[in-house]
Amino acid sequence: MRILYVECSMGAAGDMLMGALYELCQEKERFLGDMNSLLPGVSVAAETVTRQGIAGTHMRVLVHGQEEGHSHSHGHEGHHHHAHRSLSEILAMIDAFPLPQAVRESAKKTYGLIAEAESQAHGVGVGEVHFHEVGALDAVMDVTGVCYLLHLLHPDTVTASPVTVGSGTVHTAHGLLPVPAPATARLLTGVPILTGDIAAELCTPTGAALLRTFAGSFGPMPAGVPLGCGYGCGTKDFPRANCLRTFLLETAEAGGGPNDQVTELKANIDDMTGEELGYAMERLLAAGALDVSYMPLQMKKNRPGVLLLCLCRPADADRLAREILLHTTTFGVRRTDCTRYAMEITKEQADTAFGPLTRKVGTGFGLTKSKPEYQELAAAAQAQGVPLAAVIDELKRG
Numbered sequence: 001m002r003i004l005y006v007e008c009s010m011g012a013a014g015d016m017l018m019g020a021l022y023e024l025c026q027e028k029e030r031f032l033g034d035m036n037s038l039l040p041g042v043s044v045a046a047e048t049v050t051r052q053g054i055a056g057t058h059m060r061v062l063v064h065g066q067e068e069g070h071s072h073s074h075g076h077e078g079h080h081h082h083a084h085r086s087l088s089e090i091l092a093m094i095d096a097f098p099l100p101q102a103v104r105e106s107a108k109k110t111y112g113l114i115a116e117a118e119s120q121a122h123g124v125g126v127g128e129v130h131f132h133e134v135g136a137l138d139a140v141m142d143v144t145g146v147c148y149l150l151h152l153l154h155p156d157t158v159t160a161s162p163v164t165v166g167s168g169t170v171h172t173a174h175g176l177l178p179v180p181a182p183a184t185a186r187l188l189t190g191v192p193i194l195t196g197d198i199a200a201e202l203c204t205p206t207g208a209a210l211l212r213t214f215a216g217s218f219g220p221m222p223a224g225v226p227l228g229c230g231y232g233c234g235t236k237d238f239p240r241a242n243c244l245r246t247f248l249l250e251t252a253e254a255g256g257g258p259n260d261q262v263t264e265l266k267a268n269i270d271d272m273t274g275e276e277l278g279y280a281m282e283r284l285l286a287a288g289a290l291d292v293s294y295m296p297l298q299m300k301k302n303r304p305g306v307l308l309l310c311l312c313r314p315a316d317a318d319r320l321a322r323e324i325l326l327h328t329t330t331f332g333v334r335r336t337d338c339t340r341y342a343m344e345i346t347k348e349q350a351d352t353a354f355g356p357l358t359r360k361v362g363t364g365f366g367l368t369k370s371k372p373e374y375q376e377l378a379a380a381a382q383a384q385g386v387p388l389a390a391v392i393d394e395l396k397r398g
Helices: 014-024 028-035 087-095 101-122 137-153 182-187 205-214 274-286 314-327 374-384 388-397
Strands: 002-007 042-051 054-063 157-160 169-172 175-178 225-233 243-250 260-269 291-298 304-312 334-340 344-352 355-364 367-372
Touching (some): 002 014, 014 225, 028 137, 054 137, 101 182, 137 205, 182 205, 260 314, 274 314, 314 334, 344 388, 374 388
Parallel strands (some): 002 157, 054 225
Antiparallel strands (some): 002 243, 042 054, 169 175, 260 304, 260 334, 344 355, 355 367
16 A cells, blocks of 8 residues: 655645645656646746755746736745736636646645635625635645645555644735635634644645645554655744655555544433434535444433434534534543544446446455445446345346
């Protein structure tokens, strides 16, 4: 399994993430060529720089030959005049990029997260949000570039360290704001953070949104064999190297060790109907839970009840705990962080007499197993007027 680990001891910003991933990329010329064909007058260049004696890459974005102010490079710059773009304008711009659809979807998802955070932070509707610093063309290129590099690197999973956010205040288009800025703080909900000893904005909204888009968990670096290490450098000088570091790791699957970080949320419930419990399960799954289940148990005062068990990513635990409190009658939720043995899941499609059907395939730990997707089987059986078993047998033969 290939794991990308992002070390955020000096925070995270879009250009630094792009620089660190660029150093890992084996298709540098293709990446730069594609990025430099996206927008007229906008260019991307990789510059080798040093920060406190450490060599790394600074990704320089020029708009008509000038940099727009590094609003995303550890510090908003409210003194520069950026175009104010709405979410719909930015999404339309990204949609027009001649890049793989997966890249465009990831970039749009990232901006959707930023828009939601800005909406909550400033008390306006998502449709009313107008981006200032993160709407600048250099920030759009940073987000798109990070999404494209991750597409080229195609790690099996992405994990990150706790995020150092810095302290003090920062100048923005909204005025002087505390660090982390309100939108950044919203984006980092559920993510482990620390202030560190640098009085500056170390994690920007763009950096936080990209981490939320791609990182499945946050914690120490997992055990593995390094395949590469990349350093992405910011523009400012601090007492320590202003770098974000990434590792591409290979983990041994056949050894049989736990390989995935998850969180279990539990609650005992004895005063909800089956319909209410079913609705709560639907809401938790829609909110991003990996799995939700109920188990019968005997509670105090001899009352029968159920144990709600919600499995989720550690970064989503706080948000999903609130969903449990919102949609059930419980007054408390228990949390357990653990590792699990997880096979790598892929999907393959088979052409059958009932049309194309999907099979989920799991590999790892020296094993391979497969399972058909029930909803597709049921839909095919209903459409053809045959028993479900007939469709399953056909897929096995295929």
